[in-house]
Amino acid sequence: MMISTRGRYALRVLIDLAEHAQDGYVPMKDVAQRQGISLKYLERIIPVLTKHGIVDGVQGKGGGYRLLKAPEEIGIGDVLRLTEGDLAPVACLECGAKPCEREFECRTYPLWVDFYRVITDFFDSRTLADIIRIDPADNYSI
Numbered sequence: 001m002m003i004s005t006r007g008r009y010a011l012r013v014l015i016d017l018a019e020h021a022q023d024g025y026v027p028m029k030d031v032a033q034r035q036g037i038s039l040k041y042l043e044r045i046i047p048v049l050t051k052h053g054i055v056d057g058v059q060g061k062g063g064g065y066r067l068l069k070a071p072e073e074i075g076i077g078d079v080l081r082l083t084e085g086d087l088a089p090v091a092c093l094e095c096g097a098k099p100c101e102r103e104f105e106c107r108t109y110p111l112w113v114d115f116y117r118v119i120t121d122f123f124d125s126r127t128l129a130d131i132i133r134i135d136p137a138d139n140y141s142i
Contacts, residue, residue: 089116
């Protein structure tokens with residue numbers, strides 16, 4: 001399972017909106033500029049966040065977007081499921097997948113179930129507030 005740019009950029013947009021909440025409605029062009037992301041690409045992500053009640057938008061002068069929920073109420077797992085779809089590592093575990101005919105004889109099935117649980121537990125135990133608290137100076141590359 002790999003998180004795409006869509007999921008990563010959605011999180012960056014939400015972080016930016018949270019960090020600029022005092023500005024009221026934040027123009028998406030400002031977010032795009034600060035984050036170094038194409039405005040056209042953000043315009044494809046923001047409707048998903050709006051539709052699901054995470055952000056609110058106003059058009060026109062003084063318009064833009066703002067968070068509708070506190071960062072503590074925005075689950076990372078929820079955002080990733082909205083932007084990525086199911087977080088299942090294999091097709092047989094995806095939501096709505098028909099049961100695998102090899103499930104009971106598949107030696108790797110328990111491995112994938114455990115891995116899926118780890119992924120879900122990890123992302124579902126974190127909120128936008130947790131990410132905001134991370135000091136970017138503590139990030140390093142290996």
